[in-house]
Amino acid sequence: MAKRSGAAQNPPRLAQDKLVFLLSLVPYLMDHDRVRVVDAARHFGVPPEQIREAVRLIGVSGIPGETATYQHGDLFDIAWDTFEETDEIVLTNLVAIDESPRFSAREAAALIAGLQYLSSLPEHADREAIATLSSKLSRGASSAPSPVGVEASETDSTLALIRTSVENGLRLEFDYLNSQGQRERREVDPLRVESIDADWYLRGWDHGREAVRTFRLDRMSTPAITVEPITHDPRDVPLPDVLFEGSADDLFVTLDVAASALPLIADYVPEGTVSSEHDGLVRTTVRVSHYHGLKRLIARLPGVATVVEPAEARAVVREWAAAAAARYLSPDAPDPTRREAM
Amino acid sequence: MANVGGASRIPAEERLFSLVLALLATDAGLTKTDILSTVQGYRQKFSRSGDNANLERQFERDKDDIRDLGVPLETIDSPGHAGDNHNLRYRIPRGAYELPTDIRFSPEETTLLNLAAMVWREGSLSAESRRAILKLRSLGVTTTEPVLGYAPRVRVREAAFDPLGTALERRQVVRFGYLKPGESEARVRTVEPRALVQHQGRWHLFATDQSTSTTKTFLLRRIVTQVSTLATTFAPSAPGQADLALSELETVWNSNSAVVQVDEGTDAATRLGKRRGATVPGAGTLNLHYSDLNIFADELAGYGPExxxxxxxxxxxxxRARLERTAADHG
Structure with a gap:
């Protein structure tokens, strides 16, 4: 219902990244007697020019050596003519490096925790394989991996069905309850499954809407595979980086939010929003597609987020919360003292 | 001199690369003076007679940066100079640097590891996962194209995560203000971090409270001050702390259960009914587990009258109190 800001927050520590790249590229080149720059670039997922730059540096690097003056034999060397003329890399002299580097404790920890998080995907039903892989990572780390863990994300059988749908090239259909409370049968060509922490989403081509839509897995019910062939392929449908895109019909709502609750609404704050602080509260703006979504968001943030304007949005939130609170007063409400506290 | 001499500005990565190569190539180790006077990137700035304090500081930072990447840079005593700090020798032992040759990954495993790294593409562990993938690619294994594309993501939005992660690795005691719901002021906690875990989409610190010597679990979002790192370090924890933390959270989650009435066909019925461990004791009624009463109450309040x-x-x-508060705040 609102835009999520997707950009990475940490600026890469460039020199360290470049060093890891150099230490990783050398063993790869050693294993390939002759490799085209474009192939190496594709393998490492970097622009070809980054490979060329690294190779130029490797070609003049080495060890101080006996004379401590970097004599020719103390340096890596490459077939420079081949490199310049055919854009291929051939190492002709090697120094110091024989093998790929180990993982750092944090690198291994990140991969192990990532595996743990993904262990409930239907693809990874083989828990044994995950355990083997984790122990390989531990042994391949230069010191014990940092204790970072992520609970296996809970996914239901819907994921397996989505996969079958793609495998068989047949559309998926399911009942979908949108955040306005309307239920509808949707027919979708699955394009990609995404997740954020414990929440899972399907992005797919919605045949009813004739557009890409994002669906929460926990709002889908009675999914089934149809007999209609899938007509949209992920390679042909560009998916924007953000899960939820803004639309021209979006509504803008002003909120007062406690600073501590700001991260909880960050996904709904449009880029470039100017916020001001007063009395310990931050006044900011969120973008929502309708007030039905807003009332759920605000009711989850009691005492830490309040709608300032428009008045209509305030009223929707008030009525939602008041109607709910009233249920606790009505005489037919179950008697809470009937059960023991657990 | 070969074609590398004379360059007035040597890029940082060239200096770091040259340092790693030089230290890998030496068995006996190099003294600091050897390094500063001969290794590419240092030698250009080295003064035989003068003051090399800046260069020495540069070397100290470089050592940290290199170790940070998992390169085991070690120090050994010079023969005949045991305990003499001025004659320490530096080297990178090959066995501890190189990925053991019996550790190799199949294309399927490599695909899975790529996905595991993708989980961290935002925030604190993104640099680590990016570098891990470079090292993995170094092995030259090509990956298999998955049938269905996945873009999994775990987010770390709490500012406390980074300093706690660093303290965890260095086994340093940390201090922070922790605000429990219902308390008006944060209490200062001094703890030994044991693990960082995400459970039910929320990050927790598992730590030993120094005042009581008991392990406790702290929610990162309730850490309301900056995390300060103390000079004190503590003994390494037994392995498996993250699993222990997760299983303790799971026990708490299991022991807390609630009965909630949901209206058929509503968002509450669909989504709460799909929660892990949800059972249906009667029509329109759900039995649900939760880890934290206040957080679960916030979530339930969001469903309003449903x-x-x-x-x-x-x-x-x-x-009920939350709903009344929200209604009053919007009156």
Missing amino acids: ALVISPPELRDAV
Whole structure:
């Protein structure tokens, strides 16, 4: 219902990244007697020019050596003519490096925790394989991996069905309850499954809407595979980086939010929003597609987020919360003292 | 001199690369003076007679940066100079640097590891996962194209994560202000970090409280001050701390259960009914587990009139109070 800001927050520590790249590229080149720059670039997922730059540096690097003056034999060397003329890399002299580097404790920890998080995907039903892989990572780390863990994300059988749908090239259909409370049968060509922490989403081509839509897995019910062939392929449908895109019909709502609750609404704050602080509260703006979504968001943030304007949005939130609170007063409400506290 | 001499500005990566190569190539180790006077990137700035304090500081930072990447840079005593700091020798032992040759990954495993790294593409561990993938690619294994594309993501939005992660690795005691719900002021906690874990989409610190010597679990979002790192370090924890933390959270989650009435066909019925471990004791009623009463009460309040808490009474009261507060705030 609102835009999520997707950009990475940490600026890469460039020199360290470049060093890891150099230490990783050398063993790869050693294993390939002759490799085209474009192939190496594709393998490492970097622009070809980054490979060329690294190779130029490797070609003049080495060890101080006996004379401590970097004599020719103390340096890596490459077939420079081949490199310049055919854009291929051939190492002709090697120094110091024989093998790929180990993982750092944090690198291994990140991969192990990532595996743990993904262990409930239907693809990874083989828990044994995950355990083997984790122990390989531990042994391949230069010191014990940092204790970072992520609970296996809970996914239901819907994921397996989505996969079958793609495998068989047949559309998926399911009942979908949108955040306005309307239920509808949707027919979708699955394009990609995404997740954020414990929440899972399907992005797919919605045949009813004739557009890409994002669906929460926990709002889908009675999914089934149809007999209609899938007509949209992920390679042909560009998916924007953000899960939820803004639309021209979006509504803008002003909120007062406690600073501590700001991260909880960050996904709904449009880029470039100017916020001001007063009395310990931050006044900011969120973008929502309708007030039905807003009332759920605000009711989850009691005492830490309040709608300032428009008045209509305030009223929707008030009525939602008041109607709910009233249920606790009505005489037919179950008697809470009937059960023991657990 | 070969074609590398004379360059006035040597890029940082060239200096770091040259340092790693030089230290890998030496068995006996190099002294600091050897390094500063001969290794590419240092030697250009080295003064035989003068003051090399800046260069020495540069070397100290470089050592940290290199170790940070998992390169085991070690120091050994010079023969005949045991305990003499000025004659320490530096080297990178090959066996501890190189990935053991029996550790190799199949294309399927490599695909899975790529996905595991993708989980961290935002935030604190993104640099680590990016570098891990470079090292993995170094092995030259090509990956298999998955049938269905996945873009999994775990987010770390709490500012406390980074300093706690660093303290965890260096086994340093940390201090922070922790605000429990219902308390008006944060209490200062001094703890030994044991693990960082995400459970039910929330980050927790598992740590030993120094004042009581008991392990406790802290929610990162309730850490309300900056995390300060103390000079004191503590003994390494037994392995498996993250699993232990997760299993303790799971025990708490299991022991807390609530009965909630949900209206058929509503968002509450669909989504709460799909929660892990949800059971249906009767029509329109769900039995649900939760880890933290206050957080679960916030979540339930969001469903408004679609959900009515039957038990336990503390949860019922908490949800009702929240709804009344929201109604009043918007009156």
